[in-house]
Amino acid sequence: VALGASWAYWQLRASLPTLDGVVALAELDEEVSVTRDEVGMVTISANSRSAVARAMGFVHAQERFFQMDLMRRQAAGELSALFGGKALEADKRVRIHQLRARARAIVAGLPSDESEILLAYVAGVNEGLHRLGSRPFEYWVLRAEPVDWTAEDTILTAYSMYLVLQPSTAEKKLTRLNVKERVPESLYAFLRGKGSEWDAPLWGEPLLPPAIPEASSLGNWSAKLELPLKMRERPEPPLPGSNSWAVSGALSDNGAAILQNDMHLKLRVPNIWFRIQIRYGEDEQSRSRYAHQVTGVSLPGVPLVVAGSNGKVAWGYTNSYGDFSDVIVLEQERPGSYLTAHGEVPLETVYETIDVKGAPAQRVAIEKTIWGPVARSGADGRKFVLKWLAHDVTQAINLGILGLERTETVADAIGVAHNARLPSQNILLVDSGGNLAWTIIGAIPKRVGCDGDEPVSFADGSCSWQGYLSAEEYPLLMNPPDGRLWTANNRVASGEMLRRIGNGGYDLGARAKQIRDALFARDSFAEGDFLAIALDDRGLLLERWKAHLEQLLADESAAQDDLAKALLVQLRSEKDLRARRDSVAYRVVRTYRYLLRDALFMAWLAAAYDAQPDLKIGSLSNQWEGVLWEVIQKKPAHLLPAPFASWREFEREVLKTSLHSLGIDSRERLAQATWGARNRAAIQHPLSPFIPLLGKFLDAPIEAIEGDVNMPRVAGPSFGASERMVVSPGHEERAILHMPGGQSGHPLSPYYLAGHEA
Structure with a gap:
């Protein structure tokens, strides 16, 4: 046993990245310097890009090759070759997109300057991998050999972000169709509300919820609930997204604009991002420094600084939640063919082979149309096709954001953004001259004849995509008069610009509104002020629900219950509702609101749930807060679920079930039901869920954390700010960069979990 342990430790040590000394790389004909700071942030200096x-x-491979491998395999649908049958269903879902073939086509179409950078990167990855003294430890655990990197793998890594940031299935729009076909039209319109008083667009007014439908419009429909109520685990995960805001130089303490960006993603060990600074090119005025210096975060697998600052311009992203796909109802007069505007066309069937570790390979049939693959076949025989921006190899991905490294003004950067191709995002841009702008980076389809909100037929040509927006047609807001910009996955635009972007399920505006109001609360900012906004954990959205719950508990009949009395005292004692570790009120109010939502939607959409048991309310609309509050305030009798005789009786039952779900049956248990007892960081290495014993050595410490989803400080057990950056171009020495999960992927590295505490 001791001999085996010694051998395993030796192999683990041998796979450590090279941190010191001189390394000769093949075909590298110039000197390159690689240094690291105390948290492992890498600085690379060279003459050429x-x-x-x-x-x-080289550095990415030595520090993160296994994580890079997972990202390319996830996008290609090749995880089963590494993990076996447990990954097969995930691979099947992805394979219909045939992203490896698309990545290969994208590589072939790259312009020569981008291709040169890509091929140099690929060569560096493979040399870095081969220079390790032993293969990365994860491959020893999995009894597998790492496979060399290719140019198409870099594109697949970029595609993996499409899978995170945009819907890759037809589920969301098919949910809307399911509900629309099973509830009265007026109820569907009400539940599909497009906004609320929490809206905080950059321009335009809030889109208030539709009016509550009249009883006469509902026909024989009625709301019914089965008792006892049950607290369900919320089926929908937090929205992948981000916060970003900026102020102009007129509002900063240094004359340059200031940018904040934190990208909210699933958290892991190591972090998805990699801290980096790159310096290259000779400065003509001073030979003692480099012409270009870019500092920020890179994505291992891709040769780019994804977000950061070049000293003159800084940039960051949030998910736009524009609508970049359509679900097409295929019209068929006979099996094996379908109708188009140009007549009947045969369905094409192609096959993909999925290698499965320890089992025979699986052959998967994919039906294809001129618009995209068949993503779902309904129980009634209807076929649904997914037309998705990611499928267009001319528009999905390029290395265009390389151009941001050399831009000198926001105006320059806007031109780069409109020609760069990546999952279409909000991008905020600021410069050292004090300018700022918001626009969309990535392609935007030019949809004609329909809005794309629900499944639609393309058969007669009345609904179609007619290319993509030109740079001149992109939505853009530069140097607004008040000098402030903000985005938080909310509805950013209004009117025609909103129509161009589309509604892909943008988030409730509560988080954006809280940020916006903080920006207008003062007229001068430094980096520390931006960090304070980012760490704001006030539960402003839930304050009115807290007041509502206090009113419910103060009712005469409720006041006879000792536990209700204790809860009322607790709620009143917490004057400021915050998502703090020790807050009981926050957890109780939050639980009550979600159960109230779940119970009402289950009652209202009973027929839809019967047809789709895993129905996600967020797929119908993320604006349900406005609907829920409107109903609870007005208490329409025709929307009250049976068998309850009154709204008060229903709400008491919801509260009773909420407390039961939290294990609160006494004053003592009430005091223990804190937000921190639930909101505990569980940031894991990818192998830990498969081999729990490894988690003890690989995972970040489990600890109570502050924050939640509907506030600037977004934080959940395994979801939150994957990086938190505050920077003013030209003043990088004052910048702030937080990154949970650490820099290195090797548990013996001094940089494993480095910087995680911040």
């Missing part, structure tokens, strides 16, 4: 790319590939 291609040399930087080669060194970046």
Whole structure:
């Protein structure tokens, strides 16, 4: 046993990245410097950008090759070759997109300057992998061999972000169709509300919820609930997204604009991002420094600084939740063919083979149309096709954000953004001259004849995509008069610009509103002020629900219950509702609101749930807060679920079930039901869920954390700010960069979990 342990430790040590000394790389004909700071942030200095790319590939592979491998395999649908049958269903869902073939086509179409950078990076990755003294430890655990990197794998890594940031299935729009076909039209319109008083667009007014439908419009429909109520685990995860805001130089303490960006993603060990600074090119005025210095975060697998600052311009992203796909109802007069505007066309069937570790390979049939693959076949025989921006190899991905490294003004950067191709995002841009702008980076389809909100037929050509928006047609807001910009996955635009972007399920505006109001609360900012906004854990959205619950508990009949009395005292004692570790009120109010939502939607959409048991309310609309509050305030009798005789009786039952779900049956248990007891960081290495014993050595410490989803400080057990960056171009020495999960992927590295505490 001791001999085996010694051998395993030796192999683990041998796979550590090279941190010191001189390394000769093949085909590298210039000197490159690679240094690290106390948290492992890498600085790469070279004469040429291609040399930087080669060194970046070397460093990424040595520090993160296994994580890079997972990202390319996730996008290609090749995880089963590594993990066996447990990954097969995930691979099947992805394979219909045939992203490896698309990635290969994208590589072939890259312009020569981007291709040069990519090929240098690939060479660096493979040299970095081969220079390790032993294969990365994860492959020893999995009894597998790492496979060399290719140019198409870099594109697949970028595609993996499409899978995170945009719907890759037809589920969301089919949910809407399911509900629309099973409830009265007026109820569907009400539940599909497009906004609420929490809206905080950059321009335009809030989109208030539709009026509560009249009883006469509902026909024989009625709301019914089965008792006892049950607290369900919420089926929908937090929205992948981000916060970003900026102020102009007129509002900063240094004359340059200031940018904040935190990208909210699933958290893991190591972090998805990699801290990096790159320096290259000779400055003509001073040979003692580099012409270009870019600091920020990179995505291992890709030779780019994804978000950061070049000293003159800084940039960051939030998910736009624009609508970049359509679900097409296929019209068929006979099996094996379908109708188009140009007549009947045969369905094409192609096959993909999925290698499965320890089992025979699986052959998967994919039906294809001129618009995209068949993503779902309904029980009634209807076929639904997914037309998705990611499928268009001319528009999905390029390395265009390389251009941001050399831009000198926001105006320059806007032109780069409109020609760069990646999952279409909000991008905020600021410069050292004090300018700021918001626009969309990535392609935007030009949809004609329909809005794309629900499944639609393309058969007669009345609804179609007619290319993509030109740069001149992109939505853009530069240097607004008040000098402030903000985005938080909410509805950003209004009117025609909103129509162009589309509604892909944007988030409730509560988080954006809280940020916006904080920006207008003062007229001068420094980086620390931006960090304070980012760490704001006030539960402003839930304050009115807290007051509502206090009113319910103060009712005469409720006051006879000792536990209700204790809860009322607790709620009143917490004057400021915050998502703090020790807050009981926050947890109780939050639980009550979600159960109230779940119970009402289960009652209202009973027929839809029967047809789709895993129905996600957020797929119908993320604006349900406005609907819920309107109903609870007005208490329409025709929307009250049977068998309850009154809204008060229903709400008491919801509260009773909420407390039961939290294990609160006494004053003592009430005091223990804190937000921190639930909101505990569980940031894991990818292997830990499969081999729990490894988690003890690989995972970040489990600890109570502050924050939640509907506030600037977004934080959940395994979801939150994957990086938190505050920077003013030209003043990088004052910048703030937090990154949970650490820098290195090797548990013996001094940089494993480095910086996680911040």
